[in-house]
Amino acid sequence: MRVLIIGAGILGASAAYHLARLGAQVEIIDQNHPGKATLAGAGVVCPWATEADDPDWYLLYARGARYYGTLIEELRGQGETELGYSRVGALVLAEDRARLDTIEGRISRRIKDAPEAGTVRRLGAGEAKRLFPPLRDDLEAIHIPGGARVDGRLLAASMLRVAISSGATLRNDYVSLRLNDGRAECLGSDGRPIPADEIIVTAGAWAAQILALLGLRHPVVPQKGQIIHLHLPGVATSGWPVVLPMNSYYMLAFDDSRVVVGATREDGSGFDYRVTARGQLEVLQAGLGIAPGLADATHIETRVGFRPAGSAMRPILGRVPQIAGLTIGNGLGASGLTVGPFAGRLLAGVVMGESAEVPLERYSPTGPEAG
Numbered sequence: 001m002r003v004l005i006i007g008a009g010i011l012g013a014s015a016a017y018h019l020a021r022l023g024a025q026v027e028i029i030d031q032n033h034p035g036k037a038t039l040a041g042a043g044v045v046c047p048w049a050t051e052a053d054d055p056d057w058y059l060l061y062a063r064g065a066r067y068y069g070t071l072i073e074e075l076r077g078q079g080e081t082e083l084g085y086s087r088v089g090a091l092v093l094a095e096d097r098a099r100l101d102t103i104e105g106r107i108s109r110r111i112k113d114a115p116e117a118g119t120v121r122r123l124g125a126g127e128a129k130r131l132f133p134p135l136r137d138d139l140e141a142i143h144i145p146g147g148a149r150v151d152g153r154l155l156a157a158s159m160l161r162v163a164i165s166s167g168a169t170l171r172n173d174y175v176s177l178r179l180n181d182g183r184a185e186c187l188g189s190d191g192r193p194i195p196a197d198e199i200i201v202t203a204g205a206w207a208a209q210i211l212a213l214l215g216l217r218h219p220v221v222p223q224k225g226q227i228i229h230l231h232l233p234g235v236a237t238s239g240w241p242v243v244l245p246m247n248s249y250y251m252l253a254f255d256d257s258r259v260v261v262g263a264t265r266e267d268g269s270g271f272d273y274r275v276t277a278r279g280q281l282e283v284l285q286a287g288l289g290i291a292p293g294l295a296d297a298t299h300i301e302t303r304v305g306f307r308p309a310g311s312a313m314r315p316i317l318g319r320v321p322q323i324a325g326l327t328i329g330n331g332l333g334a335s336g337l338t339v340g341p342f343a344g345r346l347l348a349g350v351v352m353g354e355s356a357e358v359p360l361e362r363y364s365p366t367g368p369e370a371g
Ligand SMILES: Cc1cc2nc3c(=O)[nH]c(=O)nc-3n(C[C@H](O)[C@H](O)[C@H](O)COP(=O)(O)OP(=O)(O)OC[C@H]3O[C@@H](n4cnc5c(N)ncnc54)[C@H](O)[C@@H]3O)c2cc1C
Pocket: 006, 007, 008, 009, 010, 011, 012, 029, 030, 031, 032, 033, 035, 036, 037, 038, 039, 040, 041, 042, 043, 044, 045, 152, 173, 174, 175, 176, 202, 203, 204, 205, 206, 207, 210, 224, 225, 226, 227, 262, 263, 304, 305, 306, 307, 308, 330, 331, 332, 333, 334, 335, 336, 337, 338, 339, 340
């Protein structure tokens, strides 16, 4: 079966990886738009503390975190070493003790069937600061040992590498779609049809542009995020946990003395790919308010990404029933680096006709808002 994948962010890369391993002939086309979310995403993988409570969304969020264990082992087995994934643990913070109690109760309920989260415990302020030294002196925390961080760039590149070594091809182009006798047909930027038995659209925040050509209203829009990368010269940061202050901001560290502070959530942003003064101020104020020890860090860069955000906080995954040969994966929003690898496996299963391990009708592209 010849499968064409439009968009090679974390979701398209995962679909390609799983399809190639299932024996499909895979072609991946990616335009690498400025603001590709996978290149900007922070990489927090820790679903258990979230306050959002849509059960369908949470199901994929939690399964996404769990699937990392399997995927990382599989990729290592393929000789892949540059994965950027580490189970460094997470510190969940709150300004007052009563709120921390409520959050702890929610985490305890959720992890009953999530052994991968590890044994959760409360830390005093000194203990939390020992794990993440730039933190304020007075912050107690809940420690979740199974919390992790991932470098989406490295992980997506690794899945694509394995897909290509299994026969997939990857090229850079901007493609469009048209209807041909009830089937979806893909056209390259030169106007030539690209032959395929099945097309998967994993085009993130840009997907609505090409799906509109098929008469589909696709309810995913860009939500801009500005995220700041800092450097602490000479400081060993690789074991530092992810820090979740339970607002929309967070911090995490990578191996190269780098600390990432994120991020703005700019609804209605369109594709405005600019670092703004207000965005910088907002993120730094939030970050330094929790971790004043970062005040003297070197600013390396500010990344900008467009989260594929739906008005319903729920991924879209599945076949479009009224158009033959068309499957859509999208709407991963602010949690796509967590959900993407697992969701890509689900998409591969849909196209190969396998029975799904979660009830996919809940995520249908023809749900109430689409079609
Ligand atoms: C600042 C920020 C922080 C984040 N932090 C986290 C986090 O901590 N944890 C977490 O789980 N998630 C996080 N996310 C969310 C996550 O990054 C996204 O949900 C995820 O990367 C979306 O992946 P995707 O593959 O759907 O889309 P993308 O990565 O955007 O990829 C879509 C690709 O499709 C291509 N494309 C589109 N149209 C066409 C076309 N017509 N032809 C060819 N190619 C096309 C684009 O060029 C692009 O390369 C964050 C996102 C941002 C922006």
